Amino acid sequence: MSFPPAFVMYAGALLLLLLPRRWRSAAAVVVPVVTLVHLWLLEEGSTMSFASLGYEFEPLAVDSLSKVFGAIFAIAAAAGGLYAWHIKDTGQQVAALVYGGSAVGIAFSGDLFSLLVFTELMAVFSAHLIWARRTEETRRAGTRYLLVHLAAGSFLMAGILMHVAETGSLAVAALDTSSAGAWVMLIGVAVNAAIPPLHAWLPDAYPKATVTGAVFLSAFTTKSSVYVLLRMFVGWHVLIYVGVAMALYGVVYAVLANDIRAILGYHIISQVGYMVAGAGIGTELAVNGATAHAFSHILYKGLLFMGAGAVLHTTGRSTLTDLGGFFARQRAVFWLYMIGAFSISGFPLFNGFISKSMVIEAAGEAHHETVMLLLLLASIGTFLHTGLKLPYWTWFGEDRDIRPRPTPRNMYAAMGVVAALCTLFGVAPGLLYRYLPFPVDYHPYNGAHLVETTQLLALTFVAFWILRAKLAGESKLALDTD
Numbered sequence: 001m002s003f004p005p006a007f008v009m010y011a012g013a014l015l016l017l018l019l020p021r022r023w024r025s026a027a028a029v030v031v032p033v034v035t036l037v038h039l040w041l042l043e044e045g046s047t048m049s050f051a052s053l054g055y056e057f058e059p060l061a062v063d064s065l066s067k068v069f070g071a072i073f074a075i076a077a078a079a080g081g082l083y084a085w086h087i088k089d090t091g092q093q094v095a096a097l098v099y100g101g102s103a104v105g106i107a108f109s110g111d112l113f114s115l116l117v118f119t120e121l122m123a124v125f126s127a128h129l130i131w132a133r134r135t136e137e138t139r140r141a142g143t144r145y146l147l148v149h150l151a152a153g154s155f156l157m158a159g160i161l162m163h164v165a166e167t168g169s170l171a172v173a174a175l176d177t178s179s180a181g182a183w184v185m186l187i188g189v190a191v192n193a194a195i196p197p198l199h200a201w202l203p204d205a206y207p208k209a210t211v212t213g214a215v216f217l218s219a220f221t222t223k224s225s226v227y228v229l230l231r232m233f234v235g236w237h238v239l240i241y242v243g244v245a246m247a248l249y250g251v252v253y254a255v256l257a258n259d260i261r262a263i264l265g266y267h268i269i270s271q272v273g274y275m276v277a278g279a280g281i282g283t284e285l286a287v288n289g290a291t292a293h294a295f296s297h298i299l300y301k302g303l304l305f306m307g308a309g310a311v312l313h314t315t316g317r318s319t320l321t322d323l324g325g326f327f328a329r330q331r332a333v334f335w336l337y338m339i340g341a342f343s344i345s346g347f348p349l350f351n352g353f354i355s356k357s358m359v360i361e362a363a364g365e366a367h368h369e370t371v372m373l374l375l376l377l378a379s380i381g382t383f384l385h386t387g388l389k390l391p392y393w394t395w396f397g398e399d400r401d402i403r404p405r406p407t408p409r410n411m412y413a414a415m416g417v418v419a420a421l422c423t424l425f426g427v428a429p430g431l432l433y434r435y436l437p438f439p440v441d442y443h444p445y446n447g448a449h450l451v452e453t454t455q456l457l458a459l460t461f462v463a464f465w466i467l468r469a470k471l472a473g474e475s476k477l478a479l480d481t482d
Contacts, residue, residue: 258321
């Protein structure tokens with residue numbers, strides 16, 4: 001009998017409480033791997049359903065879109081577990097498994113009630129990864145984070161009730177813009193996707209999470225919301241303009257951020273903007289591009305947060321104004337971070353190159369030329385800040401006589417695995433393309449795309465080198481919408 005893959009993660013979380021302490025770290029890696037195997041063996045079209053109270057509930061519905069998102073969520077959970085191997089905090093380990101399992105559950109939900117339950121579980125258990133740092137600042141940030149996401153869940157639930165009253169159906173399916181309930185649901189999804197101006201919870205909370213907790217946070221909440229947009233709101237043209245605004249907004253605020261994990265947090269907003277725009281464009285190429293970019297983003301953003309986390313873990317510092325001058329003492333972390341930076345910036349041979357360009361190409365094919373140009377502009381900003389500003393002022397710049405502690409081997413192992421995947425999918429995009437929702441007739445390694453990308457990256461590097469002093473971190477607070 002087929003059953004939701006999320007149940008494997010939940011069972012693993014319960015098992016973790018019973019295992020001897022020395023086995024818990026291994027279990028936190030093995031359970032997501034078992035989940036990945038289980039969900040990949042599910043046949044497309046498989047379902048699990050039951051009737052109750054006059055409605056049909058379907059906590060398992062399998063198709064190509066759910067399998068791609070479910071797979072990358074499981075991979076991220078396994079990589080995060082490896083990165084957190086040295087952590088002996090059972091609460092964090094259990095919370096991470098339930099959090100990741102809930103994201104997997106969302107990907108396979110066939111009814112709106114199941115979708116709501118998994119979304120709320122995700123909100124509650126992810127908040128613990130912020131509180132687990134156990135400071136007054138993180139207590140406040142975690143509480144605010146939880147209240148925001150519970151409010152999002154309230155909008156989602158209200159919209160579901162309105163939708164059921166309108167249609168009598170709980171099925172997760174594409175919604176029409178004429179439905180009032182759909183618009184209310186969209187507000188809840190928009191909060192979880194960090195769509196401005198409903199986004200400020202993200203750059204506030206992620207830098208305050210534990211070193212390992214931020215890696216999990218970067219993977220699940222916003223990307224599970226992207227999945228919902230692709231499943232239920234595809235073709236809603238308002239999302240095109242919202243996505244472009246996100247892509248540019250995140251880049252602009254990354255200029256102002258001083259904390260290295262806040263810079264990465266703002267770039268989550270920017271990168272998710274490409275996916276939101278892809279959902280709004282709604283063509284087969286756009287949906288494939290948004291799906292592929294979500295897959296790629298979870299990998300390279302996880303790697304970037306791992307690198308930033310290694311800096312925080314070994315130096316106790318996380319702001320550009322407090323860092324600098326210790327590249328020679330942390331070469332491996334720097335180069336592993338840079339693989340993530342090359343990936344997010346769209347360098348050829350890395351996974352961002354084979355996914356981000358699909359969304360941009362889809363905008364052009366759909367005759368949204370201005371959208372295409374603005375997304376290209378945002379990609380320049382991504383390389384400028386995540387690929388150049390952050391690593392330069394973190395590891396180079398002024399020598400502050402920082403002596404980092406040794407980086408745990410499991411951190412290196414996790415970064416190495418994720419870096420290898422970023423490179424593998426960049427070199428062999430067919431490994432991902434074959435599993436996308438629609439047949440793929442797109443070839444990223446064509447002459448025009450390679451020349452365009454090389455020119456943009458080269459000019460961005462030159463501009464950074466000339467203006468690098470202007471881009472140094474400043475000990476100031478950038479006021480956002482909150």
